[in-house]
Amino acid sequence: MNSLFEQCFNSLPGTRITEKTERLAQKLASAPPLYYAGLHMTLLEGVKPLTRVRTPSGQVRDMLMLGSNSFLNLNFHPQVLEAERKAAERFGSGAGSPPLYAGQTVLHEELEERLASFCGTEAALVFPAGYSGNIGVLSALCRPCDTLFCDSSNHASLFDGARLSGTRISPYLHLNTKHLEKQLKQCSTPGKLIVSDGVFSMEGSIAPIDELVRLKWQYDAFLMIDDAHGFWAVGDFGHGSASLYGLRDEVDLHYGTFSKALGGVGGFAAGQRNVIDYLRYYARSTFFSSALPATVVAATLESIRIVEEEPWHLENLRRNRDYFQSRLEKAGFNTLNSRSAIIPLLVGDEDKLGRFQMALFDAGIFTNIGATPAVNASKCRLRLNVMASHTLEQLKFAADTIEQSGRNFGVIE
Numbered sequence: 001m002n003s004l005f006e007q008c009f010n011s012l013p014g015t016r017i018t019e020k021t022e023r024l025a026q027k028l029a030s031a032p033p034l035y036y037a038g039l040h041m042t043l044l045e046g047v048k049p050l051t052r053v054r055t056p057s058g059q060v061r062d063m064l065m066l067g068s069n070s071f072l073n074l075n076f077h078p079q080v081l082e083a084e085r086k087a088a089e090r091f092g093s094g095a096g097s098p099p100l101y102a103g104q105t106v107l108h109e110e111l112e113e114r115l116a117s118f119c120g121t122e123a124a125l126v127f128p129a130g131y132s133g134n135i136g137v138l139s140a141l142c143r144p145c146d147t148l149f150c151d152s153s154n155h156a157s158l159f160d161g162a163r164l165s166g167t168r169i170s171p172y173l174h175l176n177t178k179h180l181e182k183q184l185k186q187c188s189t190p191g192k193l194i195v196s197d198g199v200f201s202m203e204g205s206i207a208p209i210d211e212l213v214r215l216k217w218q219y220d221a222f223l224m225i226d227d228a229h230g231f232w233a234v235g236d237f238g239h240g241s242a243s244l245y246g247l248r249d250e251v252d253l254h255y256g257t258f259s260k261a262l263g264g265v266g267g268f269a270a271g272q273r274n275v276i277d278y279l280r281y282y283a284r285s286t287f288f289s290s291a292l293p294a295t296v297v298a299a300t301l302e303s304i305r306i307v308e309e310e311p312w313h314l315e316n317l318r319r320n321r322d323y324f325q326s327r328l329e330k331a332g333f334n335t336l337n338s339r340s341a342i343i344p345l346l347v348g349d350e351d352k353l354g355r356f357q358m359a360l361f362d363a364g365i366f367t368n369i370g371a372t373p374a375v376n377a378s379k380c381r382l383r384l385n386v387m388a389s390h391t392l393e394q395l396k397f398a399a400d401t402i403e404q405s406g407r408n409f410g411v412i413e
């Protein structure tokens with residue numbers, strides 16, 4: 001039963017294309033994995049610390065939300081909603097065109113300027129989604145004659161963009177810069193790009209950016225950091241993972257999303273003006289894709305302003321994640337060196353993980369899992385996301401309940 005989704009996806013060559021769909025349907029009908037129900041929860045309202053959810057069996061209940069990437073949880077901030085309302089009145093509901101046709105409004109322009117100054121770069125470019133932006137950036141930058149060095153835990157969009165470019169992909173072991181250096185030494189292509197998540201989405205760990213910078217200079221490589229989970233969440237003012245090392249200016253291309261800490265949607269790249277100008281024309285996921293609606297852009301701009309002017313959102317996030325991780329580590333959980341608001345609990349057995357997660361749903365706690373295909377089955381984990389809006393009482397209740405369940409299922413002793 002482990003790796004169900006991988007088994008079905010990797011069907012044999014020579015079989016009909018619909019074989020995959022039939023195999024998955026059969027398996028799900030006979031023995032769905034234990035975590036299957038947890039993948040089909042329906043939210044009946046926006047994310048809050050207590051969120052109303054409908055379970056697959058039709059039960060409606062308020063759950064303590066530990067499953068959202070909306071780390072600062074600004075989604076209901078009155079000024080965000082007001083900015084969105086005003087933008088809707090002025091610009092309507094959608095963009096209707098890609099940015100280079102009739103999709104770029106003054107709000108998009110303002111956001112790009114704001115992002116460039118946030119990252120300390122000359123220019124920035126907004127994409128309609130974090131995923132598609134990475135596809136566009138990597139497929140535009142890398143050529144088949146180049147080599148792309150990719151941390152093995154990087155987000156799928158980075159691997160997918162690399163694949164689309166046809167470039168040679170050289171994955172290195174997670175956070176292992178010795179392994180990366182060995183590969184750089186052996187590489188004979190002149191074009192080299194090192195790409196790494198800043199905060200890793202399944203581990204909560206942070207890239208060794210000091211070492212990545214050293215290696216990029218030593219081996220004449222270009223360095224891109226995708227800090228989707230780090231911007232507006234880690235570092236002073238939420239300036240991201242590279243800022244923790246004081247090395248923001250050494251990153252050649254910053255990449256981020258509005259979909260995590262800010263709770264919105266969209267991606268962006270920030271760097272030298274010539275690189276950004278090139279991407280504006282050659283990153284096909286912006287050139288051939290409609291721009292973000294101005295309402296979303298307005299909400300993003302307002303959320304960025306709030307992070308700058310109301311420092312307590314970031315302070316609460318740090319206080320909450322520090323408290324929660326230390327409680328769970330004291331209980332004996334392996335949190336995989338998380339240093340961010342994503343706190344994984346290693347389980348290592350998908351059936352056990354499914355039972356563990358279902359028990360938490362029953363206790364009113366909404367969690368996510370990291371299982372195949374996101375991570376190897378032997379490294380499967382419960383994935384807990386802390387938000388700035390949680391109270392310490394809520395996190396204490398969650399830690400007590402998770403500790404008890406973890407013992408019941410033999411995840412901890």
Ligand SMILES: Cc1ncc(COP(=O)(O)O)c(C=O)c1O
Binds near residue numbers: 129201266
């Ligand atoms: C590192 C990284 N890059 C890109 C993305 C894709 O972002 P989005 O969900 O905004 O499409 C994610 C999403 O989890 C991510 O973790």
